Amino acid sequence: MAEMRHCWRCRADYPPETVVCVRCGINLLTGEEIPKQEPEEAPLTPWEKVGATVADLTPGLLRPIVWIPALLLGAGGWGVIVMGGMLIQAGVILSGVPVAALGLILYAQAVVWTITGQFWLMHTALVEFEGCHWTIFAVAVFSPGIALILALKILAGMHPH
Ligand SMILES: [Zn+2]
Incomplete structure (x- = not known):
């Protein structure tokens, strides 16, 4: 031995x-x-910093299994929003508003997937959200909504009924 x-x-x-x-x-x-x-520890390159920030704030963007369905759902949501907007423009406001709201909910769900990187339902995710997630969620959901409303107003102004 x-x-x-x-x-x-x-x-x-x-x-x-x-x-x-x-x-x-x-x-x-x-x-x-x-x-x-x-x-x-090698200093991070700017791109690595961006990657780290993305991984921290919106990990879904780094996971194709998440962002591809999120993109489809978000696009579908916007399709529904536009449909609602067209109904409102056509004067069918009572049907148009809930349709547009449904589209906004679909889009918000897609944003939730992107932010969390998981297929959480919105009500689950909103419980788990941390501070900056709320900000991203609010900006991502409400700024296009506000932009859309402004666009509709401008369109309505250009073509007065
Ligand atoms: Zn020893």
């Missing part, structure tokens, strides 16, 4: 072919201490 190798500092036993004591960082052959290397 081959002799074990011992660390002279912590007296740990190692198989004879072992060179370094993993507890002390000592070269068992020479007795030399191996200077502990601090893992060097």
Whole structure:
């Protein structure tokens, strides 16, 4: 049986072919201490910073399995919103408003998927949201909504009934 190798500092036993004591960082052959290397953190490139921020704020954007369905649902939601808008423009306001609201809910659900990176239903996600998620959600959902309302107003102004 081959002799074990011992660390002279912590007296740990190692198989004879072992060179370094993993507890002390000592070269068992020479007795030399191996200077502990601090893992060097390379400064992030701007793109890596963007990636880290995206991964933090909207992880869904980095997961095609999430953002592709979210994109489809969001586009579908906007289709429904436009349908609602057309109904409102046509004067069928009582039908148009709930249709547009439904479209906005579909789009908001798509935003939730993108923000959380998971297929959470909206009411689940809104419970789990952290501070900045609320901001992103509010901006993503309401700014296009406001833009749409403004656009409709301008269109209505250009073609007065
Ligand atoms: Zn040791």
